[in-house]
Amino acid sequence: MKSTKKYILAIILGLVIGVLTLIGQKYLPMNLNFLANSGAVWLIPAFLFSYFDKGNRLQAIATTIVCLLGCVYGYYIFEAILNHHTFTLAGGTLLWTVVAFIAGAVFGFGAFLANQENSKLKYLGMNLLPAVFTAEGLDNVIHLKDYSHMIPAVIMKIIIGVILYLVINRKDVINIKNIVSYIVITALGVVGFAVLSGSI
Numbered sequence: 001m002k003s004t005k006k007y008i009l010a011i012i013l014g015l016v017i018g019v020l021t022l023i024g025q026k027y028l029p030m031n032l033n034f035l036a037n038s039g040a041v042w043l044i045p046a047f048l049f050s051y052f053d054k055g056n057r058l059q060a061i062a063t064t065i066v067c068l069l070g071c072v073y074g075y076y077i078f079e080a081i082l083n084h085h086t087f088t089l090a091g092g093t094l095l096w097t098v099v100a101f102i103a104g105a106v107f108g109f110g111a112f113l114a115n116q117e118n119s120k121l122k123y124l125g126m127n128l129l130p131a132v133f134t135a136e137g138l139d140n141v142i143h144l145k146d147y148s149h150m151i152p153a154v155i156m157k158i159i160i161g162v163i164l165y166l167v168i169n170r171k172d173v174i175n176i177k178n179i180v181s182y183i184v185i186t187a188l189g190v191v192g193f194a195v196l197s198g199s200i
Helices: 003-027 030-036 039-053 057-082 092-114 122-126 128-142 144-172 176-196
Strands: none
Touching: 003 030, 003 039, 003 057, 030 144, 039 057, 039 092, 039 128, 057 092, 092 122, 092 128, 122 128, 122 176, 128 144, 128 176, 144 176
């Protein structure tokens, strides 16, 4: 895939996901609304785009960042249009722009690693998606008083994380490197969500 076409597709994908997020927040029922309020959900298309593209390390990082920026701006620009107010690069937009760069670098590099068959770090890349869902669910459990109205959704996030781990790793589910990677990344993810929410 040529570079220009790749980045155009990445940002279009992100913009579509951003718009769908806002629609989902408005119309999804309470126990499914987490699908439109989860930062982890945005990471799935961004990660998979770079993973299946099989570009080099810098390309994987760049396309993941571009896709996530598309998610952020697709969401906030469409929200401004829908609610008839001026779009500004401040507050939530600025925060999630910074997060897009950080998460894009991490998950883009992870997508690259997941394609490296002979790398010892492959397991870290493969377990990023399972770990981020599990971490978000565990963060919700830690702050359960804020999520007591959506306990089924909290449980579902953790279940999605575990299912992703099983599906991605299949016959290597009990591989010690996989297990350790999953646990370590999940722990780091819990810390990351805590920082993002201002808990620490």
